[in-house]
């Protein structure tokens with residue numbers, strides 16, 4: 241079984257779509273929402289923005305935050321491979337006055353998005369299901385899709401380096417996430433997979449290197465002692 245196979249990942253999120261929102265919030269004690277907000281605030285919303293992409297957009301969890309932070313009306317395109325997640329996201333696309341939202345049901349690694357077309361890219365908790373090779377392709381796509389001076393911000397649950405946090409972290413990954421998955425889905429296996437992905441992903445340091453190799457200007461971001469990490473930056477050349 242290849243846990244990074246895109247069909248495998250798509251099926252996992254199709255199954256999880258019924259319970260993802262609540263289980264995700266409960267299993268992180270609300271931290272995921274806080275980290276989404278921090279990620280969205282890494283974008284400079286004062287710059288001119290016509291169009292942005294939310295990659296691995298899930299059920300549109302970042303859209304409220306973008307709507308609040310953004311200073312200008314603009315086009316926002318969510319990209320997600322899972323039809324079931326997109327059905328849920330679709331229920332909220334008309335909720336925002338300042339955002340003209342649409343959804344592309346696409347694999348972000350093989351997408352038809354125009355080059356140099358976006359003022360920003362954001363992405364929350366969508367990195368862990370990519371292998372290193374796939375993260376390299378994703379870095380290329382970020383560089384290709386962004387306009388010059390286009391900005392990006394990603395965040396993902398990460399393995400803290402602080403030894404004091406390792407015990408609660410392992411408890412969280414190996415016990416709490418599957419337990420909450422079991423209570424909400426009657427099946428802890430899918431939620432156990434999320435823990436496995438997080439553990440293998442470690443943090444955003446490697447993704448930072450891949451983005452830098454593409455020529456992007458990148459900064460590493462650490463949230464709550466490294467329990468989540470991110471990257472932010474911009475495209476500075478043609």
Ligand SMILES: C[S@@+](CC[C@H](N)C(=O)[O-])C[C@H]1O[C@@H](n2cnc3c(N)ncnc32)[C@H](O)[C@@H]1O
Pocket residue numbers: 246249250253276295296297298299300301302319320321322325346347348349363364365366369
């Ligand atoms: C953990 S969810 C995150 C959803 C949302 N961004 C959030 O903040 O909760 C990851 C999402 O990435 C999507 N995804 C995974 N691999 C993908 C790919 N190759 N292309 C597009 N979407 C993908 C999944 O379908 C899922 O909806």
